[in-house]
Every structure is written in C-alpha cells, then in structure tokens.
Amino acid sequence: MDAHKYSRGVVAIAAGSSKFPGAALLTVAGARHGGAGYVKFLPPDRRVADLVISQFPDVVPISTLMRERCDAIVIGPGGATVRKIPELIPLVLDSSALPLARKAREGITVVTPHEGELSLLGYQRGDRDSLATQISKELGVIVVLKGPKTLVASAGNKTFIDAIGGSELATAGSGDILAGIIGSMLASWKPRDSAGAHHVVCQAVELHSRAGRRAAEKYRSVTAREIAESLPLV
16 A cells, blocks of 8 residues: 555645634534545634644644645635635635635636525526526536535536435535535545546535435434534444
C-alpha cells in the first residue's frame, strides 16, 4: 500500500460564523467521513477555530485558501464568506456563498441550495426537475437541489433523484453535513470531467441519505448530530 493522506485527497472547508458556529462543526464532520485523507479548515474567527479543533484534533486550521494545497473546497455553510477563490479546484458552494456561482470560473462548481435559497442564485421556485436542469445549463454548474427527493442535475448528464432519504434529513444542519461530504468525496475521487463529478456528487447524496436512514433506525427524533455520527456506519 502506497496511499498517504495527500493521495487520499485534501479538502478545505470555509464554514461557520459568529452567528452559526455549529455549521463549521457539522460541515467538517461530513468532510471527515467523505474519504479525504486530510481536512483543512478556514475559520471565521478564533472562537470557531477553537471549537472545531477541540472536537476534531485531526483537522488543520489554515489562514487562506489561495496558497493551500487542496483537491476540493467547500464554502458557505453557516454564512462563511471568502474574498478570493482558486481557479480549477472543484468548488462546493452552499448558503451565503451561492451567489459566487454567477461568476465565471474554470473548474467544477457544485451548488447545494434548498428551495428557499434559490433567490441567491437569481431564480424563483418552480418545477424542481426543470428548475435544476435550467440552473445547471445557464450557470454551468452541478446543482444539488435539496428537499424531498433531492435532485442532482448537470448539463449533459441524466438528472439523479434520491430515493433513499426521508423526512429525517429535514433538520437544521443536515445540509452542512452534505456539503462537507460532497467536498470530501470530490477531493478523494478526483473526477476528471463533469460526468465524473456528477457521479461523485450523486454518490455523496446517497451516502448522506443512508446515514440519515441509519440514524432514523436508532433514534426516534433525528438531528444533524445523529446523521453525522451515523456516517461511519454506512
């Protein structure tokens, strides 16, 4: 075996804020169980950094995304923002970072809105399948439209409809975990093109849903913490 933490993939996470520090924990928790061998974390402040490292001592804090070696980046859960984003590296945009998808960039970009966040991308609610396809074509991104039967759409690829996840995923922080999983799996699998990236994202959605179902088998009421704790079991 010649694998090492870098060959398994490096994912960088910019998540959480002073208002939503828990989002950082949940996004990092998802990333730690998505296959990447090395998780880096760009904190919004010292308090959030200390919170994450106290829970996950294997995660490495960083001060910028621009000079860091990484194979995928996740930005936005919990209101996180950054000023500069590297080109070419696969990028997962969630929550407050969704408007960045309207800026042209090279490389794979994944957006993970729920229907209430569509306005951040410049769209309004409508037929979910048609809307996801429209956004993917117009913005040149892979769309993960969260909600009942989460959709994954991208230009040139068949739209994926998740049939595993249920109402247990409808809990605060669940989407933060999913963003972390997607970024970690992109870093680990290193897809070469849009078709490969589409497949990886679909696998990430299924993993997240299976963790939710596993949690629902054990707990009467599922929270994001239980979903994250179930990831290593599926």
